Amino acid sequence: MTGAYDAVVIGAGPAGLAAATLLAERQARVVLVDEQPAPGGQIYRAVEGMTARQPELFEALGPDYAHGDELVTLFRTFGAEYRSQSTVWQISPADGSDAAHEVWLSRGGRSELLQARNVVVATGAMERPVPVPGWTLPGAMTAGAVQVMLKSAGVVPEGMVLAGSGPLLYLLAGQCLALGARITAVLDTTARANEQAALRHLPAALRGAGFGYLVKGLALKLRLRRAGVPIFRRVTDIALQGTSEVTDISFRSRGRPMWLSADLVALHEGVIPAQQITRSIGCVHDWDAVQHCFRACTDAWGNSSVDGVLVAGDGAGIGGARAAEHAGRIAAAEVLRRLGVADAAGRDALAAADLRGRAAHLAIRPFLDRLYAPPAAILRPADAVMVCRCEEVTAGAIRGVVQQGCLGPNQAKSFLRAGMGPCQGRMCGPVVSELIAEARGVGVEEVGYYRIRPPLKPITVGELAALDVSGA
């Protein structure tokens, strides 16, 4: 066991970096834990040192990515303790207000226990599963996965088809073009109804930082058009074709059937909060009907329903990287109050600029959330579509057990093994909840979600046996 900390921050994305930086600056005993080899999270992955290592790539990833370099530099300046390649696999919340939370992490096949009075969960988002026919075939990846190849390995896709909707889809297209990669086509699934629903929120979207986001989005689309990338709009009925790998993609654009050859298809329908950690601790989660996802409930400061557990960044609802950074500092200010370093007035003063900054970056969200609302066909796919990738369970099988009286995801799990494989339901959970809600004719909030139990990532029996808990 490694002593006791004032705070353990989990996740080195913008939220976690900002939180750990402020806490270290104020001399709190803080440790930042992240499973990646370097700080940055999803958006700023591999940013540290890239200017020197791969200047061309750094340039191509754009100014928003470059901001991550400043954030990481600041984090290093204040010298917060940092554990890379360390996966948190269990958190045991404190029983009693004097006790510490226990955070178990695994690094290089060895586990370790950290204790802290405060835990800031900044584990961010994952891409929404995109269950279309053929999405389990080699050659089908998420847009984020392709972007990870770009950022962390300098590997660019050639002849990719990008399909789906959302800012990340167009951002990736722009980044690929900047690196001279050929894009076969972009298939945009945004429905006309989404545009109509979003329009009402356009005036609000022009406030705060919203205008800047809109201009960036339009500039990206223009760049694609100028580069001659075919953009198919109003795309529905996407199916990846091939027996052992993707060879083609079929779809409809404005109702017309289309067919393209492609050996790499990047799918994306937005991101949703990562729930694994907050669910396993027992934090209360809300169903967000606009963002179509569950998220940990927090107050304005990031406090979850569990005392001393705060959630900052996309894990508490999708707000984007800049809002996450502000949320990280806001949560850190609250931790300082909890530690007695600041009183309420001191916390408010410390967080004032970040509260304003977060609001400015969230101004565009109601517009974006409606514009890029995921299509019903991926929220609740057709019967033949695979939903649980691990145990190979189809949407039809889930609907079938509901007909037999299954009321919730945990029951479906025991009937069908959906959610029991190595991913522990990360891929099928959101879809299974939606399917059950639809079949029962009730809201998703009533159906709930899988119960998540540690270990959050599989650890070996040997690792458990070798645990050094002598000082615990």
Added chain:
Amino acid sequence: MFRRLEDARADISFSFEGREVTARPGDSVAAALLAAGLRSFRATPVSGAPRAPWCMMGACFDCLVEIDGVASRQACMTQVAPGMRVRRQRGAKALESDPAAETAA
């Protein structure tokens, strides 16, 4: 499918199914294999269907491979090391979460 940006530092070598693969220091095993043109990483335990990385961020577990004799390693979360021996994973259900903890509500 994928192409490496010019990078003189792609100088680590490891093996996949006995075949030599080069990689850059810091590459994940998954990125290095995809860059080398590999399509299928594993066969599923249920139907034997071929699978490859889906998320590259540790969430989907579709990149599982055997590394130096240890099954069910996440290729996207493991950095390559010189001389590493990587093999395709066939079946292997050993990685399931504890069934005892997964009983119905």
